[in-house]
Amino acid sequence: xxxxxxxxxxxxxxxxxxxxxxxxxxxxxxxxxxxxxxxxxxxxxxxxxxxxxxxxxxxxxxxxxxxxxxxxxxxxxxxxxxxxxxxxxxxxxxxxxxxxxxxxxxxxxxxxxxxxxxxxxxxxxxxxxxxxxxxxxxxxxxxxxxxxxxxxxxxxxxxxxxxxxxxxxxxxxxxxxxxxxxxxxxxxxxxxxxxxxxxxxxxxxxxxxxxxxxxxxxxxxxxxxxxxxxxxx
Amino acid sequence: xxxxxxxxxxxxxxxxxxxxxxxxxxxxxxxxxxxxxxxxxxxxxxxxxxxxxxxxxxxxxxxxxxxxxxxxxxxxxxxxxxxxxxxxxxxxxxxxxxxxxxxxxxxxxxxxxxxxxxxxxxxxxxxxxxxxxxxxxxxxxxxxxxxxxxxxxxxxxxxxxxxxxxxxxxxxxxxxxxxxxxxxxxxxxxxxxxxxxxxxxxxxxxxxxxxxxxxxxxxxxxxxxxxxxxxxxxxxxxxxxxxxxxxxxxxxxxxxxxxxxxxxxxxxxxxxxxx
Numbered sequence: 001x002x003x004x005x006x007x008x009x010x011x012x013x014x015x016x017x018x019x020x021x022x023x024x025x026x027x028x029x030x031x032x033x034x035x036x037x038x039x040x041x042x043x044x045x046x047x048x049x050x051x052x053x054x055x056x057x058x059x060x061x062x063x064x065x066x067x068x069x070x071x072x073x074x075x076x077x078x079x080x081x082x083x084x085x086x087x088x089x090x091x092x093x094x095x096x097x098x099x100x101x102x103x104x105x106x107x108x109x110x111x112x113x114x115x116x117x118x119x120x121x122x123x124x125x126x127x128x129x130x131x132x133x134x135x136x137x138x139x140x141x142x143x144x145x146x147x148x149x150x151x152x153x154x155x156x157x158x159x160x161x162x163x164x165x166x167x168x169x170x171x172x173x174x175x176x177x178x179x180x181x182x183x184x185x186x187x188x189x190x191x192x193x194x195x196x197x198x199x200x201x202x203x204x205x206x207x208x209x210x211x212x213x214x215x216x217x218x219x220x221x222x223x224x225x226x227x228x229x230x231x232x233x
Numbered sequence: 234x235x236x237x238x239x240x241x242x243x244x245x246x247x248x249x250x251x252x253x254x255x256x257x258x259x260x261x262x263x264x265x266x267x268x269x270x271x272x273x274x275x276x277x278x279x280x281x282x283x284x285x286x287x288x289x290x291x292x293x294x295x296x297x298x299x300x301x302x303x304x305x306x307x308x309x310x311x312x313x314x315x316x317x318x319x320x321x322x323x324x325x326x327x328x329x330x331x332x333x334x335x336x337x338x339x340x341x342x343x344x345x346x347x348x349x350x351x352x353x354x355x356x357x358x359x360x361x362x363x364x365x366x367x368x369x370x371x372x373x374x375x376x377x378x379x380x381x382x383x384x385x386x387x388x389x390x391x392x393x394x395x396x397x398x399x400x401x402x403x404x405x406x407x408x409x410x411x412x413x414x415x416x417x418x419x420x421x422x423x424x425x426x427x428x429x430x431x432x433x434x435x436x437x438x439x440x441x442x443x444x445x446x447x448x449x450x451x452x453x454x455x456x457x458x459x460x461x462x463x464x465x466x467x468x469x470x471x472x473x474x475x476x477x478x479x480x481x482x483x484x485x486x487x488x489x490x491x492x493x494x495x496x497x498x499x500x501x502x503x504x505x506x507x508x
Contacts, residue, residue, distance in 0.1 A: 087303035087458065095460075097304050098258065098289060179289035197405045198267050199431045 007205035014206050015213070022207075026214065029187035032100055033168045036107035041160065044115030049145060051116070052123035053131070063120065069113035075172030077109050082176050098179040103187070106173035111163040118162055122155025123148070157226060161219060168215060257286045257465035260297075260305040262376055263403045265448070266290035268423040268492055273485050278472045284465045292375030292403070300324060300451065303458035307466035309473075311421075311448045312376035324458075325451040329470050332482050332493040333447040336380060337425055338438035339408065340366075340417035348417070348437050355388040357438045362388075365396040367416035369407050372399025376446075381419045384443065408432055421446055423492040430488075447496065450474075473497070 014022050051063055083089050085097040085105075096102045126148060134144040149156060171189035178185030180194060188211045195204040265271050266288055275286045289299065293310040300308040301324040309331065310316060319325040338348060338357055346366040351357035361368055370392070371378035385392050398416070400407050404424040411418040412432040425436065450470050455463035472478045474497035482495045 092303075098287070179287075181287040181289060184287055194267075197263070197403045199405055199409055199428050 004205065007202040008209060010202045011206035011209035015210055022210065024183060025186055025188055025191050025207075026210065028100070028185065029168060029189075029211075030214075032103045032174075032187060033107055033164060036104045036111055036167055037160070037164055039104070040108045040111045040115055040163070044112050045119055045149070045156070048116045048119040049123055049148075051120050052126075053128075063117075066113045066116045066120070070117055072113075073172060074106075074110055074170040075176065078106055078173035078176030081106050081109065081173070085177070097177065098181060098185060100178065100185055102177040103174050103185060106177045107167040107170070110170060110173060111167050114163040114166060115159050118159035119156050122152040122159065125155070126152055153226070157222070161222075165215065169211065254462055254465065255283070255285055257284050257307065257462055257469055258289065258305040259286050259307050259309060259469065260289045260291065260295075260299040261309040262293050262296060262311060263290050263405070264311070264377075264421045264423050265309060267403075267405055268427050268487060270423070270482070270485055270493060274473070274478065274481050277481060278469060278478070281472060281477070282468045284468055286469065292371075292373050293379065294374030294376075297325075300453045303453060303461060305453065306462040307450060307452045307469055309448060309450045310376055311446055312379045313447060313449070315376075315379060316449050316451060319451060323456070324454055326454045326456075328449040328451050329474055330496040331448045331450050331473050332479075332496045333445055334422045334493050335439060335446050336377065336419055336444040337422050337436050338417060339411065339420050339425055339432075339434045340437045341415040342433070342435045344435075344437055346417065351438060353441055354384055354438065354443050358384060358388040358390060361417050362390045362392060362396075365394065367396050367398065367414055368392065369411040369414065369416045369418045370397065370399045371404065371407050371419075372401045373403070375404075377404060377419060377421055380446070384419070387443070408434070423487070426487050426490055426492060448493070 047066075051059060051066075081102065082097065084091045085094065085102055086092055087095070087097070096105070130148060130151060131144055134147045135141075139147060169189055171193050174180075174185070174187055175190050175193065178187070178190065180186050180190040186194075188207055192204045192207045192211075195201075195207065261271070267290070271286075271288055275288070279285055289296075289305060291299070293312045293315065296305075296308045296310050297312075297315055297319050299305045300319060301322065303324075308319075308325070316325070316328050320328055338354065340346070340348065346357075346360045346364040348357035348360050351360055370381055398410075398414075400410050402410070404420055405428055407418055408420055408424065408428050409432070410416070412434045415433075417437075422439070429436075450473060452463060452466035452470060453461045455461060473482075479495035479497055482493050483491070485492060
């Protein structure tokens with residue numbers, strides 16, 4: 001049986017050996033997930049802000065809805081968009097199934113509820129008077145919103161990390177919507193699923209370690225920047 | 234809102250447009266992909282034709298459904314009856330034979346049901362059922378699963394009970410499960426050869442016409458789906474069934490063993506001069 005030690009050695013070899021196929025898979029993973037975050041975040045923050053700041057009929061229902069969407073399995077999200085994007089489906093003309101765009105769409109759908117639910121709690125914790133103070137001090141609505149976001153940036157960063165963590169690691173939606181096509185839609189999680197199914201456990205663990213070390217580096221970097229900014233203020 | 238999101242995504246990915254006609258989408262079975270066959274074949278086809286092939290490796294049932302929905306351009310699968318139904322439905326254009334290998338019965342080395350001594354696969358299955366020795370079925374509507382159900386039916390047995398376990402997973406996984414459980418299972422020879430070094434199981438029964446496993450390639454009908462890459466699909470069919478493609482299949486080895494035997498007889502006449 002292959003040992004964990006062997007897997008770790010394997011992972012280091014893969015990372016340091018500059019295996020082009022591995023780096024391609026890594027690049028696809030990050031490209032898809034970062035794109036999904038870039039698209040989802042502004043909308044999600046607006047929705048979260050609206051939910052926290054305004055009162056309108058159905059608001060509570062929406063908050064409950066976004067919270068419960070957190071527990072929808074990725075494969076159900078994948079299946080839903082698969083049916084929408086299939087040539088037989090209502091959006092079949094877009095011809096997006098088994099493309100990176102389809103993976104991005106699935107990951108947006110996965111990230112969105114996390115971003116909304118978590119940043120909503122952050123906005124919610126904020127004293128409503130902060131907004132009014134900012135406004136009386138002469139800030140326009142946009143400026144006032146940005147000021148509030150600055151106040152609660154830790155909560156918002158937590159939402160971003162949680163959402164990114166979910167989508168960079170999820171396998172269900174990417175497998176269904178991307179099809180695990182080599183050089184094109186094979187990302188780290190679907191590659192791990194494939195290696196595991198072939199019995200290449202060491203290779204699967206190695207890819208897992210690669211994913212862990214890369215997300216660790218990105219997270220550490222972002223947290224470092226965030227803290228430096230806080231001290232520098 | 235949703236449309237807006239879609240538009241945004243599209244523009245975000247506009248930097249990587251898919252050159253529509255240069256790409257052929259092939260839905261195929263895990264047995265052709267996991268064995269490494271496609272990795273050996275497709276780069277040669279891509280060099281010869283200029284097309285790029287995107288492989289989606291799933292079970293035969295799912296691959297045919299992708300073809301029936303027009304989501305891929307061509308399918309390479311192994312379930313004769315389902316393939317013929319796919320063509321008869323009008324979604325598949327025509328089946329071209331490509332190659333074959335065979336199914337093998339794999340199980341625990343000590344062979345508690347005694348299938349090594351069976352005269353044919355039907356008797357082997359009846360022995361497993363009679364001793365209630367655990368058997369892991371793919372249970373995923375793949376070509377291997379379809380074959381397995383036909384074999385049980387021909388053996389006159391409806392497998393049912395605690396000894397018969399449906400895994401719902403690919404061949405590699407099912408071989409692992411059978412190995413861990415000390416169970417029997419039906420596998421295509423390719424996946425078995427590719428994985429046997431990692432398994433405690435042994436090959437216990439093989440041979441006979443009933444275990445033959447033919448693979449066919451079927452382009453998705455351009456009549457049904459005018460926007461499939463039919464030219465690309467036909468280029469792949471032509472190459473796989475040409476002498477060059479057939480020789481490449483014949484030469485493919487895993488651990489020194491030949492996995493697939495080329496089948497495309499029609500090509501010898503058609504490509505004899507060009508070949």
